[in-house]
Amino acid sequence: STAADADAPAWPAEFAERYRAAGYWRGETFTSVLEAGAAAHPDRTAVVDPAPGRRTWSYRELAERSARLAAGFAERGISKGDRVVLQLPNTGEFIEVAFALFRLGALPVYALPAHRDTEIEYFCSFTGAVAYVIPDRHAGFDHRVLASKVRASAPALRHVFVVGDPGEHTALADVPRDPVSLPAPPAPGDLAFLQLSGGTTGVPKLIPRTHDDYIYSLRGSNEICGVDGDTRFLVVLPAAHNFPMSSPGWLGTLYAGGTVVLCPRPDPATAFPLVESERITMTGMVPPLALIWTDAAPDMEEDLSSLELVLVGGAKYSEAAARRLEPSLGCRLMQVFGMAEGLVNYTRLDDDHETVMTTQGRPISPDDEIRIVDDADEDVPEGGYGHLLTRGPYTIRGYWRAPEHNARSFTPDGFYRTGDIVRRLPSGHLVVEGRAKDQINRGGEKIAPEEIENIILSHPSVHDVSVVGVADEYLGERSLAYVILREGAGPLKPAAVKRLVRERGVAAYKVPDLVEFVEAFPQTGIGKVSKKGLRSDAAPGRTAPR
Ligand code: J2J
Numbered sequence: 001s002t003a004a005d006a007d008a009p010a011w012p013a014e015f016a017e018r019y020r021a022a023g024y025w026r027g028e029t030f031t032s033v034l035e036a037g038a039a040a041h042p043d044r045t046a047v048v049d050p051a052p053g054r055r056t057w058s059y060r061e062l063a064e065r066s067a068r069l070a071a072g073f074a075e076r077g078i079s080k081g082d083r084v085v086l087q088l089p090n091t092g093e094f095i096e097v098a099f100a101l102f103r104l105g106a107l108p109v110y111a112l113p114a115h116r117d118t119e120i121e122y123f124c125s126f127t128g129a130v131a132y133v134i135p136d137r138h139a140g141f142d143h144r145v146l147a148s149k150v151r152a153s154a155p156a157l158r159h160v161f162v163v164g165d166p167g168e169h170t171a172l173a174d175v176p177r178d179p180v181s182l183p184a185p186p187a188p189g190d191l192a193f194l195q196l197s198g199g200t201t202g203v204p205k206l207i208p209r210t211h212d213d214y215i216y217s218l219r220g221s222n223e224i225c226g227v228d229g230d231t232r233f234l235v236v237l238p239a240a241h242n243f244p245m246s247s248p249g250w251l252g253t254l255y256a257g258g259t260v261v262l263c264p265r266p267d268p269a270t271a272f273p274l275v276e277s278e279r280i281t282m283t284g285m286v287p288p289l290a291l292i293w294t295d296a297a298p299d300m301e302e303d304l305s306s307l308e309l310v311l312v313g314g315a316k317y318s319e320a321a322a323r324r325l326e327p328s329l330g331c332r333l334m335q336v337f338g339m340a341e342g343l344v345n346y347t348r349l350d351d352d353h354e355t356v357m358t359t360q361g362r363p364i365s366p367d368d369e370i371r372i373v374d375d376a377d378e379d380v381p382e383g384g385y386g387h388l389l390t391r392g393p394y395t396i397r398g399y400w401r402a403p404e405h406n407a408r409s410f411t412p413d414g415f416y417r418t419g420d421i422v423r424r425l426p427s428g429h430l431v432v433e434g435r436a437k438d439q440i441n442r443g444g445e446k447i448a449p450e451e452i453e454n455i456i457l458s459h460p461s462v463h464d465v466s467v468v469g470v471a472d473e474y475l476g477e478r479s480l481a482y483v484i485l486r487e488g489a490g491p492l493k494p495a496a497v498k499r500l501v502r503e504r505g506v507a508a509y510k511v512p513d514l515v516e517f518v519e520a521f522p523q524t525g526i527g528k529v530s531k532k533g534l535r536s537d538a539a540p541g542r543t544a545p546r
Contacts (some may be wrong), residue, residue: 008191008208009406010397012414016141016189019393022367025212027188030102030251033215038063041229046254046515048261049092050274057092059257066099071176071182073100073131076159080105081184083127083194085120087111089138090239090262093163093248094126094249097133098193100212105186106316108193109206110240113138117146117505118455122203124154126401127194133159133172136164143263144169146505169521188212194400195242195340199447200419200437202454205409206400207340214246217344217394218255220364221248224346225282225309225334232306234274234283237444238267241331242340243314244284253282276302282496284311284336286444288475307331311346313338313360314444315476316432335360341416343368345430359429360422368392371415372424385433386422389415440469440479444510447479452481452512456497458482461489466521467512480522481512492517 011019019025021023021193037046042060049055057065078084084101086108088094101108109123124132132150136142144167147160160169186192188211195207221227225248227364233253237244237261245251250260261278266289274280285293290312292510297304307329313323313336324332337360338344345361363370371389380386391397398406409417420439422430440447449467456465464484469477481497494515499510 002065007401009396010189014083015074015393015414017502019212019216019367022365022393024365024393026464027212028215028305029190029211030192031185032100033255034059034063034066034099037254039368041257045227045255045259047092047095048259048278050261050278052157055092062096062099062254065177066096067103067182067333068177069096069100069175070103071180072177073104073106073317074182075176075180078131079161080186081107081191082131083109083129084133085109085111085123085127085129086133086295087113087115087120087143088133088135088163088239090164090235090264091135092262094239094262095254095260097172102186102192103181105190107191108190110193110195110245112196112240112507114238114507114509116507117149119204119506121150121153124150124157125380126203127206128156129154129155129163129240131150131159131307133161134163136162136167140153151471157301163193164411169225184209194452195338196240198396198439198441199448199451200439201405201448202305202450204451205402205405207396208400210393213263213342213394213396214251216311217246217257217342217364218248218252220253220394221246221257221346224248224348225252225311225366226349227252227256227258227282229257230281231256232279232281233258234261234263234271234278234280236263236271236283236289237314241281241292241314243275243286243336243338243444247284247313247336247344248282248313248336248437268293268300271390272296272300272302272304275304275307279306281306282309282311283307284313286314287312287317287321288315288443290317290325291474294321294324297328298331304329309334309349311336313440314367316360319358333357337361337430339418339487341418341493343392343418344392344394347429351429352385356425357431358431359425360432362428363392363431365392365394368395369415370424374423377411383423383425385421387436388418388420388422390418391415391460440467441467441477442479442509442513443477449479451480451506452479452501453508455501455506456483459492459497459500461485461492463487463489464521472513478513478515479510480516482516482518484518505507 038059046059046062047057081211122291161172192211196204227248256441311334335347347356372386421434452467470480472478497515
């Protein structure tokens with residue numbers, strides 16, 4: 001057993017030995033990587049935060065500032081193994097705070113800026129977080145008010161640190177930055193952070209990643225994508241997502257000694273001027289955003305010629321859309337099919353054009369084990385499609401503090417059940433054909449129907465509800481809530497159902513796009529709600545959405 005945290009199932013010793021012997025796990029940590037970068041190229045720019053006045057962090061500054069902040073956090077009583085919910089937008093503080101926590105061995109829990117009361121209260125109480133880091137206001141929302149509410153419900157929460165005006169909390173700027181002594185640095189097998197799963201259940205699961213395993217995925221990603229010291233990577237998706245963090249993302253770029261530029265909003269009007277002025281070479285995004293960029297580029301004035309590579313993934317990218325990206329943006333496309341639990345597949349720079357347009361890539365590592373199985377866990381014939389199971393040097397062996405769920409989500413021999421339906425080409429490339437898990441993929445944002453169904457069920461007029469994904473030309477899928485009203489209940493408007501979900505305090509992307517009132521759900525043989533039936537009802541003539 002390798003991970004230092006008893007709450008996280010670790011790789012069995014023989015696997016850990018194999019991964020070390022193969023040179024995948026090299027004994028590095030995020031802290032040692034940053035310190036090595038600061039020693040090798042201290043004055044090179046590590047991070048650019050363009051808004052509202054351009055701020056930069058050299059490698060030396062990022063290392064020094066995050067170490068000082070770590071000392072300040074330590075003085076405030078934050079120590080190794082403590083959980084800290086980190087909810088910051090794409091700003092330099094996000095990266096500085098993350099490295100400060102890595103240095104202490106405290107675990108960032110990566111919340112998204114869109115998360116609201118329900119999610120944040122859950123993260124804080126479930127993880128027993130001791131601190132919560134927020135912006136004062138972001139996108140019209142006052143995070144300090146939410147923080148005050150959360151403090152009342154999460155007794156372990158001792159600190160709220162605010163970037164900006166702290167209100168009744170503590171300003172991050174007031175955390176002491178004196179160079180005081182620090183505890184021992186983290187060990188390579190330690191947990192580094194808790195990432196959020198897309199989720200299929202009422203509450204999201206937390207993904208424990210170690211320094212060793214994650215850094216291997218960064219190194220592999222960098223090699224595949226050609227990331228080096230000259231790379232200028234634009235973070236357009238929320239920095240807390242696994243994709244912009246590691247594929248190859250801001251952590252991959254920092255690992256290679258490149259420059260990370262944080263984009264406050266992903267729209268072309270914000271991002272294109274930054275591509276031009278910061279001479280961006282690489283970025284990654286979800287298919288709906290890639291479509292917006294593709295459509296916008298011909299009519300925009302900005303010079304995008306610095307752009308060499310755009311990664312697209314997180315949801316199925318249609319072949320038609322893929323074929324339009326390169327001519328429009330004047331750069332290469334790479335498809336990526338990844339998951340925060342581990343396995344990441346990329347098309348390769350030397351793949352032929354058709355492969356890049358029509359597949360979702362092949363795994364990073366020769367030791368990523370892939371099984372494609374039927375409902376009985378038997379391997380399907382080569383080339384057929386089935387459930388994707390995987391295990392390997394950077395795929396977790398279980399979620400954090402979730403033994404019952406782990407028994408379902410992992411096979412007894414440690415393969416992760418991805419819930420994706422794929423087929424494999426002779427070249428090893430995977431094509432994502434669909435999904436077997438109860439999840440909606442709304443343009444790359446994942447929604448667990450059960451979480452939203454539970455909220456709608458709490459309405460006194462609601463007898464039953466089923467939330468499903470329906471095909472959407474633009475988002476790939478959007479969400480539809482089928483609602484059965486109680487007999488004799490007064491009429492309910494779709495808007496009232498949406499309001500109920502919104503007012504419960506969940507991320508806006510989880511509010512159902514559509515609400516329909518029905519008499520009954522389609523039934524399967526065993527009398528359970530058939531979500532598959534609902535989906536094909538909702539999208540006549542189309543295959544079940546992915
Ligand atoms: C179809 N479905 C895809 C793709 C992910 C890189 C890229 C993406 C993620 C990510 C990531 C898909 N085509 N190209 O973490 O490092 C769906 C699958 C998968 C789930 C994982 C990364 N790329 N998906 O999206 O943890 O269903 O990670 O199992 O958010 O997204 O979601 P998530």
